[in-house]
Amino acid sequence: xxxxxxxxxxxxxxxxxxxxxxxxxxxxxxxxxxxxxxxxxxxxxxxxxxxxxxxxxxxxxxxxxxxxxxxxxxxxxxxxxxxxxxxxxxxxxxxxxxxxxxxxxxxxxxxxxxxxxxxxxxxxxxxxxxxxxxxxxxxxxxxxxxxxxxxxxxxxxxxxxxxxxx
Amino acid sequence: xxxxxxxxxxxxxxxxxxxxxxxxxxxxxxxxxxxxxxxxxxxxxxxxxxxxxxxxxxxxxxxxxxxxxxxxxxxxxxxxxxxxxxxxxxxxxxxxxxxxxxxxxxxxxxxxxxxxxxxxxxxxxxxxxxxxxxxxxxxxxxxxxxxxxxxxxxxxxxxxxxxxxxxxxxxxxxxxxxxxxxxxxxxxxxxxxxxxxxxxxxxxxxxxxxxxxxxxxxxxxxxxxxxxxxxxxxxxxxxxxxxxxxxxxxxxxxxxxxxxxxxxxxxxxxxxxxxxxxxxxxxxxxxxxxxxxxxxxxxxxxxxxxxxxxxxxxxxxxxxxxxxxxxxxxxxxxxxxxxxxxxxxxxxxxxxxxxxxxxxxxxxxxxxxxxxxxxxxxxxxxxxxxxxxxxxxxxxxxxxxxxxxxxxxxxxxxxxxxxxxxxxxxxxxxxxxxxxxxxxxxxxxxxxxxxxxxxxxxxxxxxxxxxxxxxxxxxxxxxxxxxxxxxxxxxxxxxxxxxx
Numbered sequence: 001x002x003x004x005x006x007x008x009x010x011x012x013x014x015x016x017x018x019x020x021x022x023x024x025x026x027x028x029x030x031x032x033x034x035x036x037x038x039x040x041x042x043x044x045x046x047x048x049x050x051x052x053x054x055x056x057x058x059x060x061x062x063x064x065x066x067x068x069x070x071x072x073x074x075x076x077x078x079x080x081x082x083x084x085x086x087x088x089x090x091x092x093x094x095x096x097x098x099x100x101x102x103x104x105x106x107x108x109x110x111x112x113x114x115x116x117x118x119x120x121x122x123x124x125x126x127x128x129x130x131x132x133x134x135x136x137x138x139x140x141x142x143x144x145x146x147x148x149x150x151x152x153x154x155x156x157x158x159x160x161x162x163x164x165x166x
Numbered sequence: 167x168x169x170x171x172x173x174x175x176x177x178x179x180x181x182x183x184x185x186x187x188x189x190x191x192x193x194x195x196x197x198x199x200x201x202x203x204x205x206x207x208x209x210x211x212x213x214x215x216x217x218x219x220x221x222x223x224x225x226x227x228x229x230x231x232x233x234x235x236x237x238x239x240x241x242x243x244x245x246x247x248x249x250x251x252x253x254x255x256x257x258x259x260x261x262x263x264x265x266x267x268x269x270x271x272x273x274x275x276x277x278x279x280x281x282x283x284x285x286x287x288x289x290x291x292x293x294x295x296x297x298x299x300x301x302x303x304x305x306x307x308x309x310x311x312x313x314x315x316x317x318x319x320x321x322x323x324x325x326x327x328x329x330x331x332x333x334x335x336x337x338x339x340x341x342x343x344x345x346x347x348x349x350x351x352x353x354x355x356x357x358x359x360x361x362x363x364x365x366x367x368x369x370x371x372x373x374x375x376x377x378x379x380x381x382x383x384x385x386x387x388x389x390x391x392x393x394x395x396x397x398x399x400x401x402x403x404x405x406x407x408x409x410x411x412x413x414x415x416x417x418x419x420x421x422x423x424x425x426x427x428x429x430x431x432x433x434x435x436x437x438x439x440x441x442x443x444x445x446x447x448x449x450x451x452x453x454x455x456x457x458x459x460x461x462x463x464x465x466x467x468x469x470x471x472x473x474x475x476x477x478x479x480x481x482x483x484x485x486x487x488x489x490x491x492x493x494x495x496x497x498x499x500x501x502x503x504x505x506x507x508x509x510x511x512x513x514x515x516x517x518x519x520x521x522x523x524x525x526x527x528x529x530x531x532x533x534x535x536x537x538x539x540x541x542x543x544x545x546x547x548x549x550x551x552x553x554x555x556x557x558x559x560x561x562x563x564x565x566x567x568x569x570x571x572x573x574x575x576x577x578x579x580x581x582x583x584x585x586x587x588x589x590x591x592x593x594x595x596x597x598x599x600x601x602x603x604x605x606x607x608x609x610x611x612x613x614x615x616x617x618x619x620x621x622x623x624x625x626x627x628x629x630x631x632x633x634x635x636x637x638x639x640x641x642x643x644x645x646x647x648x649x650x651x652x653x654x655x656x657x658x659x660x661x662x663x664x665x666x
Binding site for chain 1: 523573574575577580589624626628630631633638
């Protein structure tokens with residue numbers, strides 16, 4: 001699978017394939033093969049050309065990994081993310097708590113709630129289809145649905161307010 | 167010897183004191199707040215008493231309650247650790263009045279050294295040099311200007327009512343003086359509600375070097391050499407070492423003498439620390455005396471082989487010191503790195519949360535004084551220091567290499583820590599050369615916060631690792647939470663077994 005890897009000032013395009021414990025990472029300059037084994041939850045022993053590394057992935061901070069004691073802030077973008085970014089979607093970062101708007105232009109295919117519903121943080125709110133890909137938008141906050149601005153089947157522009165949660 | 171001691175503290179220092187007590191065959195009593203029911207010091211102790219809600223003002227500072235627990239448990243002495251009640255004159259005297267031994271200096275010594283002006287006036291009666299300056303806050307600007315001219319520019323104008331660099335001005339010449347005093351007064355007024363300022367000699371490229379002293383009730387006072395504490399940020403120490411790479415044997419002996427004289431001037435008893443500022447010309451000046459065990463005491467223990475807590479307890483019991491000045495021989499070099507739950511890259515903002523993953527370094531010459539374990543919650547109620555990594559080796563270079571090695575082994579997941587920051591410091595060429603002073607952090611700030619991982623291989627490796635981990639999670643999602651829980655509880659019971 002194709003990825004863009006952003007970490008500590010590096011931005012690298014790579015193709016990563018995983019077959020059981022074997023990983024192959026291909027970039028324009030590198031062709032790395034290594035073997036990874038989980039030694040305790042979230043801790044992996046990695047051997048790359050007989051060089052030994054320990055990689056830690058902490059469950060509470062998925063984007064902050066640790067290799068041989070050195071932390072690396074990692075952003076791993078797959079093809080879907082890369083495509084969405086081209087369309088002006090920049091993750092959920094811009095979503096203001098409470099007022100959820102469309103971050104991409106598209107077709108609202110499903111709305112999971114009606115006004116008055118209680119939602120928890122992380123509950124799916126609606127589906128938006130863009131470039132034949134369906135995206136599930138989750139609630140960034142817990143609260144009560146106050147208002148729904150669109151109907152299922154409606155096409156929206158980027159920035160259209162969809163749901164308000166108070 | 168005492169049979170039972172109450173430790174009026176929490177965290178790493180409570181555990182540190184308890185370890186020595188147990189080695190001496192003394193039973194230990196812990197006190198704990200609501201937030202600390204399962205804290206390491208509670209698990210370690212022979213007895214543990216709940217003393218109040220999480221905020222320290224209602225628990226670890228509630229000394230009436232602590233005294234009550236001491237009586238109830240039958241503890242014969244109280245060790246206050248550092249912080250909390252350790253330098254509280256009222257507590258020290260109330261403990262003694264209750265017929266319990268306070269493991270620390272007499273209340274009178276705490277009182278003298280706890281007050282900046284009183285300490286300075288006491289020191290002026292001795293041969294110990296103090297930083298030249300006005301003895302009282304500035305009342306008359308022209309008189310103050312005369313003092314400044316006598317001292318010689320540059321001078322420092324400092325707030326009388328507070329620290330932290332606020333209300334502070336460096337004045338380079340006589341014609342800037344009046345203006346600078348006005349500015350410093352206004353700044354102090356708004357920061358501390360107290361506009362009083364005083365003048366002090368400005369020391370160039372100063373070092374912060376402190377001497378450990380021990381004094382018993384039989385009239386013996388000795389010093390155990392120095393600790394170099396110039397690696398600080400925001401006036402807080404981060405890394406300490408002994409010996410100092412800056413001073414030689416002749417200066418060491420002079421400063422040691424001065425430290426002993428300082429302790430004698432306030433009739434000190436117990437373990438204490440005399441702090442000095444040393445300028446680039448190697449002139450030294452008394453700064454203050456800390457009337458308690460210091461956070462960084464282990465570096466002294468590592469090079470002298472003396473257990474300072476054991477000495478404190480023996481002194482408090484009325485025994486003479488176990489060593490004479492001529493017995494003090496240091497061996498090798500020790501470096502302490504303080505591990506804080508702080509985000510170094512975000513101006514050292516405190517970081518709270520659960521320690522999800524933990525690997526503590528091990529191996530020769532590697533000591534970790536901490537109070538953490540996997541699964542523990544770091545709360546916002548107390549000091550953010552998680553522990554101290556102290557590395558000892560036969561010489562400074564080896565101790566640096568050992569510190570770097572141990573810091574690389576150190577992994578705390580779930581919260582931000584200063585592990586990486588310490589690693590950047592011990593790798594820094596100026597630190598390695600030993601030519602640093604208290605401006606080190608300000609001078610090299612950007613370099614110290616730069617990312618350590620630069621190789622493309624490492625980045626690709628973690629990307630692969632992350633993806634691999636993600637797949638692994640999905641594969642085992644049905645039973646992963648169970649297995650995590652199982653691992654954790656096994657680990658905790660192993661720890662309990664070790665402590666029992």
